[in-house]
Amino acid sequence: MSEADFLRSSPPPPVPPSGDMDGPARYVNRELSWLGFNWRVLEEAENPAVPLLERLRFLSISATNLDEFYTVRVAGLRELALVGNVTPAADGLTPAEQLDLIDAEARRLMLRQQEVLTTLRCEMEAAGMAILGREDVTEADAPFLREVFLNQVFPVLTPLAIDPAHPFPFIPNEGFALALQLRRRKDGRTLRALLPVPHQIARFLSLPTEKGHRFLPLEELLLLNIDSLFPGYALDGHCAFRVLRDSDLEVEEEAEDLVREFETALKRRRRGEVVRMKLSAGAPADLKRIIMEELPVREAEVIEVRGLVGISALSELVIDARPDLLWKPFTPRVAERVQDHEGDMFAAIRHKDMLLHHPYETFDMVVRFLQQAARDPDVVAIKQTLYRTSRNSPIVDALCEAAEDGKSVTALVELKARFDEAANIRQSRRLERAGAHVIYGFIQYKTHAKISTVVRREGDRLVTYTHFGTGNYHPITARIYTDLSFFTCDAALGRDATKVFNYVGGYAEPQGLENLKISPATMKPFLLDMIGREADAARRGDPSGIWAKMNALIETDVIDALYDASRAGVPIDLVIRGICGLRPGVAGLSETIRVKSIIGRFLEHSRIVCFGNGHALPSRHARVFFSSADWMGRNLNRRVETLVEATNPTVKAQITEQIMAANMADTAQSWVMRPDGGFFRAVPQDPGTAFSCHRFFMENPSLSGRGRAGAGDVPVLTHRAD
Structure with a gap:
């Protein structure tokens, strides 16, 4: 070109x-604009240029996105509308008006998700990957399914009768359950029951087959084994339902112990009010009524689904065993400049400022930067912001190692990182046990900045190496998120970064920032x-x-x-x-x-x-x-x-x-x-x-990551205008 x-x-x-x-x-309405974005995500699930299982992944992502949208944005608007708030958004719409428009558009989106799933299931079956219903299970499958049910599923289940002696159980946020209408065979007596589907077990069970892949949804396995769960009863009717609850956190501004306050708030999140319930279409009227009364949930918040309830779980079917249906493998590059310096990040940064473009250039260099700092005897101090991290974070490992080695380590852990609050509490306690100084920043502000500083003794002076990022210190998401990582030992930027840490730790607004806003x-x-x-x-x-x-x-x-x-x-x-x-x-x-x-x-x-x-x-x-x-x-x-x-x-x-x-x-x-x-x-x-x-x-390699070869042969896409 x-x-x-x-x-x-x-x-x-x-x-x-x-x-x-x-x-x-x-102005365009924020919420409707977000729904438009999720339509674009969903349409990638229909894009024939995208490999089949990656299309399935896009479908799952669109469902996960919509769930989070409801538990946070819709939940907030719903709360405003219920208390009669009529303050318009920037585009002039009141909370109630926005909810009406959101409901209509989201229902249309959810209907389209089911239509896309129907298409993808047909294409998957043609490619040797079938999602089965219980009617598709053969007699030859029975022994295997029986063994799996008894040994891997049955011990985790808690079937519950619904009657005055057995109150309706609490269904947590994203909770999935089967409601059952049963009849005792010997006398015809009816029984209503609830069967929560445990999230600890995979949603899809892989069945043995000579070729290809067959998957049975967990709820179908449960329905096949009603006799074992309710001996002597026949199944007259059933439905599946999934609950979303208000998941926005409220934290007391004057909390004396911020960690304890967040732990309490996380427990409240599980019990937030229901903002949406998906229910399989054709549910027996009595079961539907009982579920709605007990949760409780209004008719306007019920979505009847003709298809699979819980589309987000489809990500389980994006399996490595079918590389022909996935993106071609891509291995991120190691910046040549780092290789030229035999992996020494400090030497590479001293040579010249370096900007890495993830995921095309590996995030491992950010991890290496901190691991090298932890093990370098000349490093005296490390300061690090942590907004989102992986469960077994190598960055937290490096910070703990540095603290245990006697280095001064300060970790700014943001407890208000939505849906990562519990993980961040665990990481903060781990860091404290290692001897790191953990700070949580402001109560009224989130600390979203991505900064890391390493202070190293070089001769008779201290040199500050600084990393600024546009994304989180999260090695897993860094494989698919495009972000920038900037490394420098510029003294002014080092001073600016240190002032930001002092600001968050001591509340004193920094003065005289030299190259940072x-x-x-x-x-x-x-x-x-x-x-x-x-x-x-x-x-x-x-x-x-x-x-x-x-x-x-x-x-x-x-x-x-x-x-x-x-x-x-x-x-x-x-x-x-x-x-x-x-x-x-x-x-x-x-x-x-x-x-x-x-x-x-x-x-x-x-x-x-x-x-x-x-x-x-x-x-x-x-x-x-x-x-x-x-x-x-x-x-x-x-x-x-x-x-x-x-x-x-x-x-x-x-x-x-x-x-x-x-x-x-x-x-x-x-x-x-x-x-x-x-x-x-x-x-x-x-x-x-x-x-x-x-x-x-x-x-193509990035310009600043080039080593001795220089940037002369790296493609650029425009001449300078001047």
Whole structure:
């Protein structure tokens, strides 16, 4: 593909506004925008260019996403609506109005999930992978299934009668159960019972077969063994149901012991009010009534499903045994510069600032950085933020090793990392036992910044090596999340990072930051100022431009600043993976703004912004930043986040001429946003020439990670404008 093919095309023709663009109509509703993102995820499950089991994975992800959306966002709106709150969102919709729109769209989405599953099951069966019903089980399967039931399932089950002597049991968040209507054979007496399906057992059972793979859902195995669970009874009717509860945490601001308060809040989460129940269609009326009364749940919160209840569990069927149905294996690269220094991270960083692009370049280098620090006798101190980590985290291992070796280790553990609170409590106690100093930051703010510092004695001075990231210190998610890792021994950045740790640990807002902007203090004003400078340049007739990439854009002050810059004539290109509250391409408002979303093999997660700084993008004179923060109210106003400026020329070129240019050029997995808030897939005239930024990054090393060979032979996608 020629270089000209990568140059940005003209913006789409502006669309006349459909409402008052000075009022709430200028914003897209956050919740509906998120549902639109999940539609894009689901549509990848229908993409024939995606391997079959990866399509099944996308289907599972869309269901998991929707579950979390209900337990947090919908739960919050529901609570507001129930107490009569009519405060409108930025787009003018009240909580009750939003819930009505969400319900209609989510039901449509869930119906489509079942339709996609039906299609995928047919394709899987043709490929030798069958999901069975109990009617598909043969006599030859019976001995195997009987043994599995008695030895692996039966000991964990707790069948429960539903009557005055047996109160309806508590069904936790994401709890799955069978409700049974039984009849005693000897006298016809009826019995209603509940059979919670234990989450400790895999949802799908693999049956032996001469070729291919056969899977039986666990609930089907249970129904096949009703005689063993309720001897002497026949099954007259049944249904499956799954519960989602309000999972947002409330923590007392004056809590004396934050860890204990979070442990209590986590127990409350399990018992939150039901916000949605999925129920298999055709349930006996009496069973449905009892379930709804006992949970309790209203009719509007019940979703009847004709198909599989609990689609998120389909991820279990994405098995390594069928590599022909998965993405081709990809092994992340080790940066050549690190190899040139025989794996010595400190030597590689001393040589020059280094920006690694995960997952294309292995996250193992971040782990190595901390492991090397733990074992280096010249290292005297390590400071580390931990927002999300893996269960058996090698990073926590390294910090514990360093603390046990007598090094000064400070770990800033964020207890408010949603759905990882319990894991982070466990990690914090482990670190404390090892002798690390554990701090939890602010009660009212989450600490979302990704920073690690290592202080090393070199001769008669102390040198601070710093890592800034756009993603979490999580080796598992780093295999599929696209993120940036920046390593430097720049003294100013080291001082800035240390001030951030002091801020979170001691509450004293840092003064005199040299190359770092942080929220909630300075980041938002700085971004607004930089956007304003581009607008001023355009009004003067000077070149200008803004490129930005992030997960979500909904902060209204930032959106309004972008609108103002667009009216001034600034070319603005945004890559927004998920929620976008800005309307692009509206006449008189956002004519020069284009928004795209990239959904593909890897989850776009890095946050980047480039300002022309008096030049058209890309340019060596641009100001280039990467960040831990999306442009959302919570990130800019209620979290501790970082915005780091890239000043090294090679790092700047890597971000603008490789990463951002490839994202702009992508047509293989891009969706383009319309002024009405919807998206359409970007389809090139010749699909065979579709450019995939993911494929490009997999095939080409990054500029700053190059070693002695230099960056001269690394492809870039545009000439500099100047």
